[in-house]
Amino acid sequence: MAKLIQEYMDGDTVDSFVLIKNADVRLTKNGKTYLSLVFSDRSDNISGNLWDASDDQVAQFIPGKIVKLEGKRSSYREQPQIQITHLRLANQPGEPDNPGDFMQHAPIKEVELQNELNDYVLAVTQPMWNRLIRKLFTDYHDQFLRYPAAKSNHHAFAGGLSYHSLSIARLANGVVAQYPQINKSLLLAGALLHDLGKVLELSGPVATQYTVPGNLIGHITLLDEQVVLAARELNFDIEDENMILLRHVILAHHGLLEYGSPVRPMIMEAEVLHRLDELDASIEMMSAALDKTETGHFSDRIFGLDNRHFYKPNLEQ
Amino acid sequence: MAKLIQEYMDGDTVDSFVLIKNADVRLTKNGKTYLSLVFSDRSDNISGNLWDASDDQVAQFIPGKIVKLEGKRSSYREQPQIQITHLRLANQPGEPDNPGDFMQHAPIKEVELQNELNDYVLAVTQPMWNRLIRKLFTDYHDQFLRYPAAKSNHHAFAGGLSYHSLSIARLANGVVAQYPQINKSLLLAGALLHDLGKVLELSGPVATQYTVPGNLIGHITLLDEQVVLAARELNFDIEDENMILLRHVILAHHGLLEYGSPVRPMIMEAEVLHRLDELDASIEMMSAALDKTETGHFSDRIFGLDNRHFYKPNLEQ
């Protein structure tokens, strides 16, 4: 059984099926064409150059394709890379053909994730919010389940978007049990919906990029617009205070204007949602970094956490 | 002919018709009811207390009422105020009865302002933007012409909103003549529309307050929502790049995230609109402050300009 990318050490001979994540056509100093490739599987990414690439190779080795990769692993400026000795498309009988198998996934089965999300939708008992969530979850059903929660920060894996929303709903559930002054329906509605605009901001689960509306408008406003349009379609009065509260919770969830929220939280549920969002994202980022760190050492620096690095202590659970 | 508020000096006897702008009911240390009032006319504001106010007086001296004010002007902690000797509603035949006459107005007649605005609407030749502006200007016709541009910062007078928009359109017109690489339709569309959300953010031209949606959503997003709903009504595709550009120009016009824009300007017209908006607002703020300053002295500090004060030099024009 072939090894995963993460399992190879410097100097190892590599022979595995991997997915092409990026493929740039470049010229060497002598003017020869080569491909600068990034390969991935569910364990990690690794880059490598295919020298003297023919036109055929340039045409077939494109993002989203599964390939059989042979070579040797080394390091260049602290970054591991593959010296490619052989590369071909995985097109033989019996070879893997589902790109989804090469992506990292949420650590929960899709059906379970969906069931648990549905339970939380039911717990939103305010009728306008409930109907709005159901309408938007229906409209964007597939994207919500398959998209990552970000291009590269936290939950940057297939299904990361819905998994992150679920994690916050779980945290929210615990918080409202402890603090009865917080409105459960509103906090859960915010937890479920707040990042749904990312299905319009990002290009999709594979080779994720920002779309033009994603860049020029941003996922917060893109979702607010969808909420308003859906409300109009459902014949809700968008001036109804319940509609204003829901929009506020969504708009304010980044907490600070500097982080792209057009308003700061000004109701309790908005403030709490913002804090739970950051709590889940930070735990996910630290966990991902520490998973790649040996006990007794510091992780790589984490951009999304002010470039801090984290120590992995030797603790029994 | 009675004097205006601004014309009275400390020690003068006051006898004028003025508008009640604010009226708070309070208790003296001895437990007697009094009214803490702010009066205004088109020249200025001044405050005064009505001691031993009867229930009748409390009921009739409310914001928006025109009153005949008699008393004496003095100063308390550098702030001028009126020692009220007599106060009654202006309800005699021949006395002023139009609150609008007591508000500051844009320094241009409403009909001229409207004509000039219409010319600029015609100059928006891109058809989607043109139809959208006309639809929204029709929907909010009266408010756009009567609202101030802000509660208390700049253009805080009746008609200030449309006058500020017109000033920016004029500046924009000059800029596109000098820099042909800027799209005239888009810059003008932004100039005309960018602050229209204030008709939803503010309560109205008299005794202006922030509305609940104004606080929780903000005028930038409120307008973006109206643009999207209007586009839907006009059967425009909101994913059309022209729609995205217009929304971007509106969303980005505060320039910085810290100032409440959910995105920073990322097209040239958005950047220029932001700068023209600030240019006009700063000139208006400085002019208003210097109008009240003697030559050779510094104005009061201006909150909206980082609390700077400005010197009024002795310059022949």
Place this chain on the structure above:
Amino acid sequence: MAKLIQEYMDGDTVDSFVLIKNADVRLTKNGKTYLSLVFSDRSDNISGNLWDASDDQVAQFIPGKIVKLEGKRSSYREQPQIQITHLRLANQPGEPDNPGDFMQHAPIKEVELQNELNDYVLAVTQPMWNRLIRKLFTDYHDQFLRYPAAKSNHHAFAGGLSYHSLSIARLANGVVAQYPQINKSLLLAGALLHDLGKVLELSGPVATQYTVPGNLIGHITLLDEQVVLAARELNFDIEDENMILLRHVILAHHGLLEYGSPVRPMIMEAEVLHRLDELDASIEMMSAALDKTETGHFSDRIFGLDNRHFYKPNLEQ
């Protein structure tokens, strides 16, 4: 039955037993001595001046004394105050004599609070941490149960310190259930201990002030010193990694250097503790402010939350 301070309205005649919280001796413009007093009970504070105070009165009306207060409530510059007509010590038989009855308390009985805290101590299964917590909780048993969590920010009531610690332990318990990668013992140890230094930073539960060591050293370092001294007494090696981790969690719990932590969180449990600390404090501050706010209005601005004010919506729970 006498009314509480919060129950009186402007103009009401006041006749209640209250606690003297502050008492400053001052001179009127005519050179007469008067007392500027702040009274409190478990509902609120209110100030009032005792004019023409005799030497006897100055001597007996000092902070911590219970008095019978008669007068009339009015307002001065938006602040309610009492016009005192009569004031005497509560020294008659049957009159209240326990200052603790006039303070706000944690919304849970002390015995329950202590039992629940003990359960969380037991859940700290790492033996060094467990023994350290038990030693410090024994050394500072009474102060921990009676002190506020802050002079005036959040949980500024008797028992606020232990109640805040308990709230975080509860939140921590939920978080470790959801994220098994977090060490439960360490997070709970941090939750229980992190603010214990406040018993050295603050002067006590009544008329709370900062002590000199509180000002010059600060509660974070004061606690770290106690941990090190206790470890020495228990013959623990302070270089043991478990000791370093516990000190780090305590030292880093303010999250940012600007907030007084000498190090930023660099292990996962420290980061999570910091976020739960802020989550509980913010909910407590918002709740306290909204308790005094009418539905449909905004609260006073909250200093500890960047001076934001919060809207109290009309929501059924």
Place this chain on the structure above:
Amino acid sequence: MAKLIQEYMDGDTVDSFVLIKNADVRLTKNGKTYLSLVFSDRSDNISGNLWDASDDQVAQFIPGKIVKLEGKRSSYREQPQIQITHLRLANQPGEPDNPGDFMQHAPIKEVELQNELNDYVLAVTQPMWNRLIRKLFTDYHDQFLRYPAAKSNHHAFAGGLSYHSLSIARLANGVVAQYPQINKSLLLAGALLHDLGKVLELSGPVATQYTVPGNLIGHITLLDEQVVLAARELNFDIEDENMILLRHVILAHHGLLEYGSPVRPMIMEAEVLHRLDELDASIEMMSAALDKTETGHFSDRIFGLDNRHFYKPNLEQ
């Protein structure tokens, strides 16, 4: 006709006359001398290495020389470069010999630029300012017309300094027409003079560097000193308010202390000049970046605009 630098694509054979902009002598790992060169023409810059450079080559290939460049264009780390196959000085009859032909120029003929500037000088009707401008424009006539406005930010081309000053004068002209409260003479004087100190701060139009006074004193103060010395020579009283106003407008034109102005704008004309300066610079930077960007894509990030990138939409003018 040979192609311009910008017209070559990766893989193309290059054969053009270009100007040497920079030339660094370096050693290869094996200890051989080579030249690291930057070539430029009026379209763009490109770098390339001349391997095994002889002493003769080191001596002749210096900044400011025109050369005939042959080679092949490729890319290294996203940056285009030339693999040099042949390089010689352009010293044959009929070959280009004017370095000025290889620099980018202001998009207006020098004589027209000068005429238009003269018109604006005439419009400065205040006699002290008018004579001062004429004196300084005479003293620095050639440098003002030939220098760039910056080393590498905006208007970094020959004549950029005077062209930038002219652009601001044009904008100023429009602004004073719209806002009569602004003093035209003072705003124009500021527009014309404000950046003249750059002729002392920068080394010249070719291979522009900061001079030692440029680094240690800065162009704002260098110009202020020239103004004071010129005033002394013209027997003006430097304490005259007109002199103080002109110096203030120059000193304050960067707007913020952080940007190197020793005072913030405190008269209206200084504030407006600062804003027009930034408006013109930002339009120039965006235009330069978008000129190199395909429709439907984002430009490179612009350092001088907070590292934003700008989208080039598909808009008909």
Place this chain on the structure above:
Amino acid sequence: MAKLIQEYMDGDTVDSFVLIKNADVRLTKNGKTYLSLVFSDRSDNISGNLWDASDDQVAQFIPGKIVKLEGKRSSYREQPQIQITHLRLANQPGEPDNPGDFMQHAPIKEVELQNELNDYVLAVTQPMWNRLIRKLFTDYHDQFLRYPAAKSNHHAFAGGLSYHSLSIARLANGVVAQYPQINKSLLLAGALLHDLGKVLELSGPVATQYTVPGNLIGHITLLDEQVVLAARELNFDIEDENMILLRHVILAHHGLLEYGSPVRPMIMEAEVLHRLDELDASIEMMSAALDKTETGHFSDRIFGLDNRHFYKPNLEQ
């Protein structure tokens, strides 16, 4: 012998000669004229109102006059003030008539100060700097010896400017002895000259205000201009590196652009001068605040030191 202002306690009868520092004419609520006065002597300031002031009194009680003040000291809002019972000009034979006797002075005799300054001037052995200092010290001899170093921050007493310069020269002398790599002449020249621009920025030693050039140009640039003009008069080449270094040391002495230096220190002597300037100013501010503080207490908060308050410990020297 009459007491000093600082020696009176609340309730004391006051009877002393004092200087009028400020005198504002105001109206009471009933429209009567009164004078709001600030009195000072070398120990402290105190304010008081002269009710029912006659036109004569308004005319004679002006800043700079010495008066005989009788009244009673009390406190209003924590600020001590005088209830004036009698006030007249000090115009009797034998009464004090020198305003200088009522100002705080540098804690050193003027002649000693001048001698010690002269010694440091001699220690500036570089001839251009030496001649420049001597020329400027001659031109501004009296002002340099009499002005304060600031309007209200540090060394805000008569002679504070030269005393502060001397203190830095003393510190500089110690530093160059310890670090021979620092140029003694340049550091001393900077120490002596750096704040001399304050004689143009401030109005004088009594009732000190900012002048218009002080506001619009600032003392740093005002001094740089004087240096350049003096150099021209002495026929020095202002492009000589020695001239550039001296100007740089002066221009950079505030250390940060935000503090008004147009350039940050870029030579060692400029960096050291900046730090010694801040060291002396901070010691002076702390000492002044602690002089008014009882042992075991905290001083008032000091604006110029980030609003910190300082603790006065019980330490034997």
Place this chain on the structure above:
Amino acid sequence: MAKLIQEYMDGDTVDSFVLIKNADVRLTKNGKTYLSLVFSDRSDNISGNLWDASDDQVAQFIPGKIVKLEGKRSSYREQPQIQITHLRLANQPGEPDNPGDFMQHAPIKEVELQNELNDYVLAVTQPMWNRLIRKLFTDYHDQFLRYPAAKSNHHAFAGGLSYHSLSIARLANGVVAQYPQINKSLLLAGALLHDLGKVLELSGPVATQYTVPGNLIGHITLLDEQVVLAARELNFDIEDENMILLRHVILAHHGLLEYGSPVRPMIMEAEVLHRLDELDASIEMMSAALDKTETGHFSDRIFGLDNRHFYKPNLEQ
């Protein structure tokens, strides 16, 4: 006599004894093992790669070893490096064998440094502080004399820690002579002790790294803990004000919370110590950078001084 690292120029043949400071084992692109080495002597550092390193070579060329290095000096990306032609351990008779000879040292003999430090210890006349310093200096005698003051910022050489402490003590001595209001014992105690925690924060004088306690606790708190433990051992009352003052001076010496002090200076001696610490560190950083700079040029940018570069003027001392 062999040359020092700093004396070689590009192209020179190198033949010297040097110390191995770092040694990383890496793979070439073809999978061959090589050593990436950093060599040092008392003059400078230089890096070089040993290609095709055998297992023996990997085992013997480790940090702390003295080697005979032969090769040629060149530059790569502006950084000098050695092309190694021969490398062997210095193990012949008569060859250098003391690593200390290859480190930079404080510019003063250890015995003199120690004597002068002892004199300053004697000048701390307050008995608690004196005994505490003597106890801690005894406990950490060797480390204090041998450690650097930082990993790479300032005084990053053997003995830098004690030399930096001495330099501050010398400055402090001059300051207390000039300002008698400063407590000499306390300022000297702070000067001597403030950085002693670095012996726990850093790994040692060779190949200096941060320890785990150094990262998670930091040298300020590590020293505070030692002070408290030592006080306990000496039977001092840690609540004694003298103990609180000493801890405050140590805790506050970084001046700002952002720089890692848990409290800002709140007594005069703490403020002065902070400023002297920064003064000495900045002079040391500038001097080190300017030592490598030619007259008339700018140094490299200095990270610890906000990335400024400094000009080295042509000044006679």
